[in-house]
Amino acid sequence: MANTQYPESYYAASANAVPPRPVLQDDVETDVCVIGAGYTGLSSALFLLENGFRVTVLEAAKVGFGASGRNGGQIVNSYSRDIDVIERTVGPKQAQLLGEMAFEGGRIIRERVARYNIQCDLKDGGVFAALSAKQMGHLESQKRLWERFGHTQLELMDQRRIREVVGCDQYVGGMLDMSGGHIHPLNLALGEAAAVESLGGTIYEQSPAVRIERGANPVVHTPQGKVRARFIIVAGNAYLGNLVPELAAKSMPCGTQVITTEPLGDELAKALLPQDYCVEDCNYLLDYYRLTADKRLIFGGGVVYGARDPANIEAIIRPKMLKAFPQLKDVKIDYAWTGNFLLTLSRLPQVGRLGDNIYYSQGCSGHGVTYTHLAGKVLAEALRGQAERFDAFADLPHYPFPGGQLLRTPFAALGAWYYGLRDKFGM
Incomplete structure (x- = not known):
C-alpha cells in the first residue's frame, strides 16, 4: 500500500x-x-x-x-471570471445571487479560524497591482462592480500610494482589499x-x-x-x-510554481511589504507574492498546462521575483515546488x-x-x-475543451500565449 x-x-x-x-x-x-x-x-x-x-x-x-x-496562501475575493462576465453569460437574476456570494468565502475562513482556534498566520489585506494604465482602468471598473454587490472595503491607490505598501517601482497604481489577506494554507x-x-x-x-x-x-x-x-x-x-x-x-489539471526565499530579516521584509499585505498583479498570467510569518518571501506564478512538473522551478520563477525586487539578487531560495489546480474552459x-x-x-x-x-x-x-x-x-453553462482531452493542453497553452503577449505589450 x-x-x-x-x-x-x-x-x-x-x-x-x-x-x-x-x-x-x-x-x-x-x-x-x-x-x-x-x-x-x-x-x-x-x-x-x-x-x-x-x-x-x-x-x-x-x-x-x-x-x-x-497554493500561494492568498485570500482573494470573487471568482476567476468576475461578476460582470457572469452577468453577461447568464443574466442579471442569476448573477445577482452569485454576486452576493462572491465575498462570502473569506468571511467563512475567518469564522472558521476564530471558532476553532486555527493557527494559520492569518493576516488582513490584499493588493491588486496594475502594471499599465489599462490595468488601472480595469481596477477602477472592478471597484465599482464589487461595490454594486455590497463589497466596500476597497481603496484605489495611485502610484505614490501603492509604493507605500509595495516596495516595487513597476506598478502605476492598484487596489487594496482589506477583506483580502493571506494564510499558511x-x-x-x-x-x-x-x-x-x-x-x-x-x-x-x-x-x-x-x-x-x-x-x-x-x-x-x-x-x-x-x-x-x-x-x-x-x-x-x-x-x-x-x-x-x-x-x-470538461476540465484540465494545470500546474503553478512557487518559490520561497531564506528568511529576509525584519528590515528587508519591511522594505518589500511594509504593511505585510499580499500582492498579485493584473496580468493574465499573473505573479503573486507575500511574506511568511518568519519573514520569507513566497513568490509564485506561471502555468504549466497539463500539470507536468517543470525540471527547474527556480529557473522559471526567480527571474520574475527579481524583476519585481532586484534587491533580492543574492538571496537564497530555500524551497521550490509545484501544485495543480483545475481549469475549466469558462x-x-x-x-x-x-x-x-x-x-x-x-x-x-x-x-x-x-x-x-x-x-x-x-x-x-x-x-x-x-x-x-x-x-x-x-x-x-460549461463546455468540453475543443479537440477533447487530446488537444485541450495545446489549445489552452495557445490561448495563454496570446494573452501573455497582450500583457507584455499592454494591449
Whole structure:
C-alpha cells in the first residue's frame, strides 16, 4: 500500500504537528462520504457536521496534499471570471445571487479560524497591482462592480500610494482589499481537519477512492475498504483522476510554481511589504507574492498546462521575483515546488449532481482558496434541501475543451500565449 507524503515545500516544512490518521480497512456506513480532504471536502464536512450529519472523509494521500496545501496562501475575493462576465453569460437574476456570494468565502475562513482556534498566520489585506494604465482602468471598473454587490472595503491607490505598501517601482497604481489577506494554507487545512474530527467526523488518509458504486445507496470503494452512504460529495478537483469520467471531460489539471526565499530579516521584509499585505498583479498570467510569518518571501506564478512538473522551478520563477525586487539578487531560495489546480474552459467553477445523491464541485481555475470554502457551505445546503444557491452555480453553462482531452493542453497553452503577449505589450 502506497504511503504518499507531502511534497517538499515551505508549507510542509513548517506545518503544525498533527496526529496520524488511519487507513480505511473496514466497511463503514455514514450519511455523507466526502472524497478529498482539501478545502472543498473539509468545508463541506464541517458544515454538514454542524448540521447533524454523520460524515466520513476519504483522502488518497494526506489532508491538504493537493492545491489546498500548496497554493500561494492568498485570500482573494470573487471568482476567476468576475461578476460582470457572469452577468453577461447568464443574466442579471442569476448573477445577482452569485454576486452576493462572491465575498462570502473569506468571511467563512475567518469564522472558521476564530471558532476553532486555527493557527494559520492569518493576516488582513490584499493588493491588486496594475502594471499599465489599462490595468488601472480595469481596477477602477472592478471597484465599482464589487461595490454594486455590497463589497466596500476597497481603496484605489495611485502610484505614490501603492509604493507605500509595495516596495516595487513597476506598478502605476492598484487596489487594496482589506477583506483580502493571506494564510499558511496547509495549516488552515490541518486546522479544519482537526475541527471536523472534534465534531465527530472521521478522516481516513492513504485511502483513495478507486470506484464509486452508484445507486440508491451508493458505495465508495478503496483498496482495503468501502463506505456506504446516503450521499457522496466528490471534492478531488485536480487530483481526482478519472474516478468520475464525466467530470474529467470538461476540465484540465494545470500546474503553478512557487518559490520561497531564506528568511529576509525584519528590515528587508519591511522594505518589500511594509504593511505585510499580499500582492498579485493584473496580468493574465499573473505573479503573486507575500511574506511568511518568519519573514520569507513566497513568490509564485506561471502555468504549466497539463500539470507536468517543470525540471527547474527556480529557473522559471526567480527571474520574475527579481524583476519585481532586484534587491533580492543574492538571496537564497530555500524551497521550490509545484501544485495543480483545475481549469475549466469558462474559468468558472463546475457544480452539480450526478443522479440523486452524488454531488460535486470542481474547477476553481486558480481562484480556489475562498471559493472552496463557499462551495462547502453551498453543497451542505443542497444536501439539507436548500438548493437555491447550489442551483445558481449548477446552472452555469460549461463546455468540453475543443479537440477533447487530446488537444485541450495545446489549445489552452495557445490561448495563454496570446494573452501573455497582450500583457507584455499592454494591449
